[in-house]
Amino acid sequence: MTPTVVLPVTIGVLYAAGVYLLLDRSLTRVLLGFLLLGNATNLLLLSTGGPSGLAPILGYAEPEEMSDPLPQALILTAIVITFGIAAFVLAIIYRSWRLVRQEAIEVDEEDRRVARRSGTDADEIDPDDLAPEDRPAMHADTFAADNEVEATLARHYAGIASDDVDLPPTDRHLR
Amino acid sequence: MIRVLTPLPVLLPLLGAAAALLVGGRHPRMQRTLSVAVLTAVLAVSVALLLLADAEGAAALSVGGWPVPLGVVLVVDRLSALMLVVAATVALGVLVFAVGQGAADGDEETPISIFHPTFLVLIAGVDNAFLAGDLFNLYVGFEILLTASYVLLTLGGSAARIRAGITYIIVSLLSSVLFLAAIALVYAATGTVNMAQLAGRLAELPEGTQLLLQSMLLIAFCIKAAVFPLSAWLPDSYPTAPAPVTAVFAGLLTKVGVYAVIRTQTLLFPGGALDEVLMWAALATMVVGILGAVAQTDIRRILSFTLVSHIGYMVFGISLASTAGLAGAIFYVVHHIAIQTTLFLVAGLIERQGGSTGVDRLGGLATASPLLAILYFVPAMNLAGIPPFSGFIGKLGLLEAGIADGGWLPIVLVAGGAVTSLLTLLAISRVWSRAFWRLPAQSPAADTFDAAAADAGPDLSPDPLPGPEEEQEPAGEKLPAASARADRAEARRAAWERHTAVATASAPATDGPGDDEGRERPLRPLPQVMVASTAAMVTVTVALTALAGPLYGIADRAAADLLDRTPYISSVFGGDMP
Numbered sequence: 001m002t003p004t005v006v007l008p009v010t011i012g013v014l015y016a017a018g019v020y021l022l023l024d025r026s027l028t029r030v031l032l033g034f035l036l037l038g039n040a041t042n043l044l045l046l047s048t049g050g051p052s053g054l055a056p057i058l059g060y061a062e063p064e065e066m067s068d069p070l071p072q073a074l075i076l077t078a079i080v081i082t083f084g085i086a087a088f089v090l091a092i093i094y095r096s097w098r099l100v101r102q103e104a105i106e107v108d109e110e111d112r113r114v115a116r117r118s119g120t121d122a123d124e125i126d127p128d129d130l131a132p133e134d135r136p137a138m139h140a141d142t143f144a145a146d147n148e149v150e151a152t153l154a155r156h157y158a159g160i161a162s163d164d165v166d167l168p169p170t171d172r173h174l175r
Numbered sequence: 176m177i178r179v180l181t182p183l184p185v186l187l188p189l190l191g192a193a194a195a196l197l198v199g200g201r202h203p204r205m206q207r208t209l210s211v212a213v214l215t216a217v218l219a220v221s222v223a224l225l226l227l228a229d230a231e232g233a234a235a236l237s238v239g240g241w242p243v244p245l246g247v248v249l250v251v252d253r254l255s256a257l258m259l260v261v262a263a264t265v266a267l268g269v270l271v272f273a274v275g276q277g278a279a280d281g282d283e284e285t286p287i288s289i290f291h292p293t294f295l296v297l298i299a300g301v302d303n304a305f306l307a308g309d310l311f312n313l314y315v316g317f318e319i320l321l322t323a324s325y326v327l328l329t330l331g332g333s334a335a336r337i338r339a340g341i342t343y344i345i346v347s348l349l350s351s352v353l354f355l356a357a358i359a360l361v362y363a364a365t366g367t368v369n370m371a372q373l374a375g376r377l378a379e380l381p382e383g384t385q386l387l388l389q390s391m392l393l394i395a396f397c398i399k400a401a402v403f404p405l406s407a408w409l410p411d412s413y414p415t416a417p418a419p420v421t422a423v424f425a426g427l428l429t430k431v432g433v434y435a436v437i438r439t440q441t442l443l444f445p446g447g448a449l450d451e452v453l454m455w456a457a458l459a460t461m462v463v464g465i466l467g468a469v470a471q472t473d474i475r476r477i478l479s480f481t482l483v484s485h486i487g488y489m490v491f492g493i494s495l496a497s498t499a500g501l502a503g504a505i506f507y508v509v510h511h512i513a514i515q516t517t518l519f520l521v522a523g524l525i526e527r528q529g530g531s532t533g534v535d536r537l538g539g540l541a542t543a544s545p546l547l548a549i550l551y552f553v554p555a556m557n558l559a560g561i562p563p564f565s566g567f568i569g570k571l572g573l574l575e576a577g578i579a580d581g582g583w584l585p586i587v588l589v590a591g592g593a594v595t596s597l598l599t600l601l602a603i604s605r606v607w608s609r610a611f612w613r614l615p616a617q618s619p620a621a622d623t624f625d626a627a628a629a630d631a632g633p634d635l636s637p638d639p640l641p642g643p644e645e646e647q648e649p650a651g652e653k654l655p656a657a658s659a660r661a662d663r664a665e666a667r668r669a670a671w672e673r674h675t676a677v678a679t680a681s682a683p684a685t686d687g688p689g690d691d692e693g694r695e696r697p698l699r700p701l702p703q704v705m706v707a708s709t710a711a712m713v714t715v716t717v718a719l720t721a722l723a724g725p726l727y728g729i730a731d732r733a734a735a736d737l738l739d740r741t742p743y744i745s746s747v748f749g750g751d752m753p
Binding site for chain 2: 022027030034037038041044045047048070071074077078081084085088089092095096099100110111114
């Protein structure tokens with residue numbers, strides 16, 4: 001019984017392609033990557049069953065000739081789970097496209113706000129005591145700073161609506 | 176007796192979810208009653224299981240009557256029973272909170288009443304993971320709870336939630352694939368996925384193979400538990416969800432990962448090959464997490480980062496691999512589930528009261544609502560580990576176990592743990608001093624009216640889709656006769672007006688000490704059910720302090736069982752070892 005080389009190579013290629021696609025910002029590619037990873041893992045499970053044999057049905061084959069049924073049961077469960085989750089991710093992609101007319105993963109604006117805050121703590125300097133232009137740069141409370149953040153974001157992500165926008169106007173809203 | 180009860184924590188919520196989905200659209204009130212009743216029953220069953228497991232030791236049920244290594248096995252031992260009880264308690268508290276919020280908002284967050292069924296499925300998945308006696312069933316439990324959590328996290332489907340949900344979903348998918356691959360390799364190496372059988376067979380493998388399998392499982396579980404290098408997804412995705420959802424996620428989901436890590440490290444791989452790696456990870460989790468919390472300005476994000484940080488304490492206890500360390504970790508898990516859930520519920524109340532969770536925009540909440548201040552203050556001090564509370568007891572147990580270990584690395588971790596505790600106090604008390612304690616005059620909210628209004632104001636929020644149930648809201652509800660949607664908009668406007676009134680009223684009053692004049696009392700009180708359920712959860716966290724003695728006793732015995740391993744294995748194989 002010589003182990004087949006086709007299965008490990010296929011599994012390796014599927015994993016490589018899956019990981020590559022998973023790193024993309026486009027959600028459809030991420031989904032495809034996930035499906036490849038899922039199939040690679042299913043093949044991996046299949047290969048754990050050892051050499052192929054007859055169908056594991058009592059009376060149809062002798063127990064020595066049967067293939068191991070457990071990995072196949074596990075694969076079936078895994079396929080069902082992958083299938084359901086893929087459907088859900090597709091729905092999410094569609095919703096994301098409906099909302100912001102694009103399907104790439106967006107930046108977290110709160111993350112950027114926190115990252116751009118200056119080192120000065122609001123406890124040490126009360127922004128209320130300062131003239132607006134003297135307030136700590138990018139302080140979350142500074143109205144001007146908010147504009148600046150918006151402007152920066154708008155520059156870098158022209159055409160992409162921000163998180164604050166909830167729904168594009170639809171027929172229902174116009175009516 | 177114990178075998179009859181064992182499958183119920185999984186079965187009841189699943190059947191309840193199906194029933195809740197059936198009645199959901201037409202009878203929202205019946206749906207609420209049903210889910211609360213189901214979770215109450217689950218809580219009762221879990222308490223019974225804990226008492227039985229503590230008195231009689233571990234027990235196993237082979238589902239479907241298959242002989243043991245072939246079929247699916249559910250195992251109750253002290254650890255899993257304890258986790259079941261805490262999970263059911265927290266879930267019930269959060270569900271009542273959600274019911275209160277739904278009644279007050281006209282189910283704003285649950286347009287087609289899918290919240291209740293999904294929530295029950297989530298609990299079924301969590302309980303299944305705690306009870307699973309084989310690795311693949313554990314995987315299925317994870318998938319059930321994750322799929323339910325995807326739905327809950329993206330509830331309503333607003334742009335912010337979709338964005339946060341995508342990160343969460345992809346990271347979870349990756350960890351699931353890793354877990355499944357690890358199961359495949361474990362099966363290839365040993366020919367079984369039954370955990371009790373694995374405990375014997377894994378030890379016979381070559382050391383390198385063992386290390387590979389152990390690290391794959393640990394990486395998969397550490398992603399779910401949000402241990403440092405694998406924790407970045409958590410603070411990114413949790414804060415945007417509705418308050419009850421964040422609360423139950425913060426309490427339960429990461430702890431399921433911690434539970435799986437405990438099982439891996441004690442039952443499957445007791446050799447302690449990766450203990451040192453786990454210690455470094457624990458240190459990094461504690462310190463990096465809490466530094467993140469100190470940098471944040473939004474209460475929910477602060478809490479998310481403290482959640483990551485305190486996972487480090489539990490991993491620390493596990494990595495010590497001593498009875499004292501494990502007992503400390505188990506007690507800390509129990510304490511942390513309750514406390515983190517409570518704090519996120521309180522954050523939900525703060526948002527209703529102040530119109531925001533940004534600490535820079537809040538102010539004077541202690542005078543506006545003293546009750547809310549108490550509800551925040553008690554669990555916050557508990558989280559920081561101030562002496563009389565359970566947080567102190569848990570941390571003390573862990574630090575003592577670290578010192579008793581004697582090595583230099585545990586001593587470093589003890590120091591790191593102490594620093595983390597102090598920084599937690601800093602992060603938590605900054606929220607207190609800004610949102611609650613400072614005078615509204617010091618709050619910069621007044622001059623950011625427009626900026627804040629842009630994301631909290633009533634005018635810009637689009638009307639949610641009218642759900643089928645709110646059109647058929649029975650007239651006998653607590654709500655006024657006005658439609659639920661108008662009421663909701665009114666409530667949001669009131670919250671905003673109340674906030675700005677508090678923030679601006681003190682401006683003319685600075686010339687006198689009586690800056691209380693002119694400040695309006697809340698126009699609409701916080702919904703009673705929400706306050707009551709939060710208060711009940713706060714009581715639970717305080718009760719953990721009062722019951723710390725017996726609880727620590729159970730944790731101690733559970734830890735001894737875990738290190739001994741025979742109670743678990745012999746419960747599955749009925750005395751005779753394979």
